[in-house]
Amino acid sequence: MKINLFTTTFLVALSSVCAAQTKFQPQDTEFYSPKPPVVTLQAQIPSDAIILFDGKNLDQWESSKTAGQAAPWTIEHGTLTVKPSTGDIQTKEKFEDFQLHIEWKSPEKVKGEGQGRGNSGIFLQGRYELQVLDNNNNPTYVNGQAGSIYKQRPPLVEVHAGSDQWHQYDVIYKAPRFNKDGMLISKATVTVLHNGVLVQNNTQIEGTTEYIGLPKMEAHGAGPIILQDHGDLVHFRNIWIRPL
Numbered sequence: 200m201k202i203n204l205f206t207t208t209f210l211v212a213l214s215s216v217c218a219a220q221t222k223f224q225p226q227d228t229e230f231y232s233p234k235p236p237v238v239t240l241q242a243q244i245p246s247d248a249i250i251l252f253d254g255k256n257l258d259q260w261e262s263s264k265t266a267g268q269a270a271p272w273t274i275e276h277g278t279l280t281v282k283p284s285t286g287d288i289q290t291k292e293k294f295e296d297f298q299l300h301i302e303w304k305s306p307e308k309v310k311g312e313g314q315g316r317g318n319s320g321i322f323l324q325g326r327y328e329l330q331v332l333d334n335n336n337n338p339t340y341v342n343g344q345a346g347s348i349y350k351q352r353p354p355l356v357e358v359h360a361g362s363d364q365w366h367q368y369d370v371i372y373k374a375p376r377f378n379k380d381g382m383l384i385s386k387a388t389v390t391v392l393h394n395g396v397l398v399q400n401n402t403q404i405e406g407t408t409e410y411i412g413l414p415k416m417e418a419h420g421a422g423p424i425i426l427q428d429h430g431d432l433v434h435f436r437n438i439w440i441r442p443l
Contacts (some may be wrong), residue, residue, distance in 0.1 A: 203296050220362075233366040244300075244439050250291060251424070252438040263287035263425055273424075279303075279435040281302075282320060287428050289325060293421035296443040299323075299370040305333040305362065313339040318429040320349060324422030327387060328408040331433060335362055340437055346391065346398040349408050354398035365436070367394050372420075373443075381418035388389075 239246045254277030260270035263286055271287040272356075273280045305317035305427045317333030328349040332339070335356060341347065345366070346354030362368050369392040378386040391399035406414030426435060 208362060217271045217348070219268035219338075229252075236311075245441055246439075248300075248439040248441045249292070250439050252435065254278065254436060257288070257291055259292070260288045262289050263289045272428075273402075277299075277436060281426075281428050281431060281433050281437075283428060283430045283432070285428060287322075287425050289322075289423040289425040291423070293423050293443055294324065294440065295374040297370075297372050298441040299372065299424065300367070300437065300439050301428040301435060302437045303331050303366045304337075304365045304366050304434040304436075306430075309333050309335075309362065312337060314343060316431075316435055318427075318431050319433040320427035320429065321368065321370075322408070322427065323370070323387070323389065323404075324374060324419070325384075325425050326407045326417075326419070327404045328424060328427070329368065329370065329389070331345040331366075331427075334359060346393045348389065348402060348404060350404055351408075352399065352402050352413060354393065355400060356396060356398060358396045358398060359395060364415065367402060368392070369395075375416075375419075383418070384414055386416075 214380060215267060215273050236247065244250070249259075249265040254274070256273065257270040257272065257279070258303075262268040262270055271285040272282045272288055290408055299321075303319070305306035310315050314332070316337050319331040320328040321331060329350045330343060330345055330347045332343070332345045334345040341373065342350055344353065346368075358366075373388045375387040387404040388399050388401050389399055389404060390397070404414075406416040409415065422438065
């Protein structure tokens, strides 16, 4: 068999690697520090999570219309409900990268169609909307349905729940990065599980959520979680977040 120079070089390199490998011991690639922090589950909530809403009060929230003004939405039987015409509410604390859990349910009396049916939204860093919308027999544009990054990315699949059942969103979000001059280094990305089903898989967010026109890329730092008042009596519960 004829062996060319490339093959000879490759075999020599391979034998060198194999010889070097034999010098390793198992403990050479075992690390014991730094140890990851210990997190336990307390009532299905990670022990290091910030509780944003546990059914008791809106101490973590304020009106989006006027900073410092109490959030005006309604709490009844442990459920937070949009109070139409009062405006959005937002977290007092601001976040960058995070894991977010939030549960939502359509109004008891669902009316209208398309975008006028059980509409709300969850704005990540106050800019990028994860759509909340009743999706039981409710055709609409796919990048505006439940589980979409509004007007940008439709969900991978459409996940339904019964009309009297709660939906769950579990969100892993990485904020965009900008340099000191405000130039974009990397765009935001988001992964979303809707009722345990993957609907956004490390999806790139192109910019701000715009009802008319294209997304805009604006340099910014940490931002709040905003819940949208779209005029429908959408319900929320069990909201927590883990800064990453």
